Amino acid sequence: MSAASPEPAASCVGTRPTEDRPAALLDIRELTVEFRQGRRTPPLRAVDGVSLSVAPGETLGLVGESGSGKSTIGRAVLGLTPVRSGTIRFEDADITRATAKVRRELSARLQVVFQDPYSSLNPARTIGSTLAEPLLVQGRLTGRQSADRVAEMLGRVGLPPDTADRYPAQFSGGQRQRIAIARALMPGPRLVICDEPVSALDLSVQAQVMNLLAELQEALQLSYLFVAHDLPVVRHLSHRILVLYRGQVMETGPAEALYARPVHPYTRMLIAAVPEPDPGTQRSRRAARRGGPLSAGPLSAGPPSAGTAAVTDRGCAFAARCVHALDICRHDRPLLLPVGAPDRSGPVTRSAACHRASELLAQP
Ligand SMILES: Nc1ncnc2c1ncn2[C@@H]1O[C@H](COP(=O)(O)OP(=O)(O)OP(=O)(O)O)[C@@H](O)[C@H]1O
Numbered sequence: 001m002s003a004a005s006p007e008p009a010a011s012c013v014g015t016r017p018t019e020d021r022p023a024a025l026l027d028i029r030e031l032t033v034e035f036r037q038g039r040r041t042p043p044l045r046a047v048d049g050v051s052l053s054v055a056p057g058e059t060l061g062l063v064g065e066s067g068s069g070k071s072t073i074g075r076a077v078l079g080l081t082p083v084r085s086g087t088i089r090f091e092d093a094d095i096t097r098a099t100a101k102v103r104r105e106l107s108a109r110l111q112v113v114f115q116d117p118y119s120s121l122n123p124a125r126t127i128g129s130t131l132a133e134p135l136l137v138q139g140r141l142t143g144r145q146s147a148d149r150v151a152e153m154l155g156r157v158g159l160p161p162d163t164a165d166r167y168p169a170q171f172s173g174g175q176r177q178r179i180a181i182a183r184a185l186m187p188g189p190r191l192v193i194c195d196e197p198v199s200a201l202d203l204s205v206q207a208q209v210m211n212l213l214a215e216l217q218e219a220l221q222l223s224y225l226f227v228a229h230d231l232p233v234v235r236h237l238s239h240r241i242l243v244l245y246r247g248q249v250m251e252t253g254p255a256e257a258l259y260a261r262p263v264h265p266y267t268r269m270l271i272a273a274v275p276e277p278d279p280g281t282q283r284s285r286r287a288a289r290r291g292g293p294l295s296a297g298p299l300s301a302g303p304p305s306a307g308t309a310a311v312t313d314r315g316c317a318f319a320a321r322c323v324h325a326l327d328i329c330r331h332d333r334p335l336l337l338p339v340g341a342p343d344r345s346g347p348v349t350r351s352a353a354c355h356r357a358s359e360l361l362a363q364p
Pocket residue numbers: 035036044046064065066067068069070071072073229
């Protein structure tokens with residue numbers, strides 16, 4: 001099998017407006033983003049042929065280790081990083097290389113919440129003025145209307161009205177992230193890119209902010225593209241999850257199914273890395289990480305070579321770390337293909353880029 005321009009697996013695209021699948025709000029096809037590294041070094045391919053979609057009211061969780069290209073995808077959607085190839089469509093318009101004017105118009109419907117709200121909130125301005133500014137600049141609201149809107153949004157994120165008169169330094173990390181969410185919601189967006197919005201927060205505060213995002217999604221019919229390192233963080237909020245490794249999609253599928261029965265060895269590794277309170281469950285996870293029954297088979301490779309291998313167009317990007325890797329995995333890049341059988345809820349919705357996906361799916 002070769003990796004040449006594979007047709008995106010139906011499960012991770014879902015853009016055709018069919019009876020059971022609404023048209024996508026965000027639709028990314030074969031996105032590639034590269035960064036120059038100097039004259040003599042080839043460019044770094046941060047995102048490598050990624051296709052995905054987000055439907056209205058849906059959350060797609062983007063997970064992967066540091067450097068897997070999650071934030072770069074979000075930045076490409078926001079027009080903050082140039083795209084080498086591929087297309088990004090939002091509300092059915094091609095925004096891959098949208099002009100600054102189009103971007104300004106888009107900001108009413110496409111917003112972002114970053115990891116560190118403190119650096120994105122001006123310490124010298126009151127919260128009220130920070131929240132109201134974009135709408136006032138665009139002339140969309142009068143002063144009175146924007147003050148009402150600020151109060152409404154602060155209420156929605158669980159903060160008292162007097163928050164508007166105070167300054168960022170007067171708030172905790174969790175409160176500041178609520179403020180950043182309120183700011184993103186001010187123009188009434190349809191899609192919010194959440195770039196690790198809770199990873200800098202304590203665990204209990206993380207849960208509160210995640211719950212808030214879920215409530216807001218329900219109340220305002222928002223869509224989220226949710227970037228996170230940890231699968232458990234995105235698991236409950238996401239409808240679907242897309243797992244990235246070195247800029248490539250390793251696996252995608254409905255959140256609960258993917259978490260309960262990961263197919264790709266990389267997804268399994270990510271889940272096994274999460275501390276598990278039950279020692280029995282943790283033992284079986286560790287066994288899976290070491291390879292389990294598959295890797296003991298006659299076709300299996302030896303232990304994974306530690307460290308990292310250069311990304312090449314040949315072979316699976318994860319092969320060097322994979323306990324199940326075969327020769328083919330080192331030479332032939334697997335396509336992202338549907339795995340599993342259709343169930344009562346509809347067509348096949350899971351895909352994995354792994355030569356051994358069917359064997360791994362069948363593994364108990
Ligand atoms: N502006 C840039 N210039 C050069 N390289 C970049 C740039 N932005 C990102 N990269 C590189 O692209 C790759 C993907 O980075 P990206 O930030 O998208 O990963 P990530 O999965 O979001 O990781 P993290 O969770 O650590 O932010 C990394 O190797 C990173 O060093």
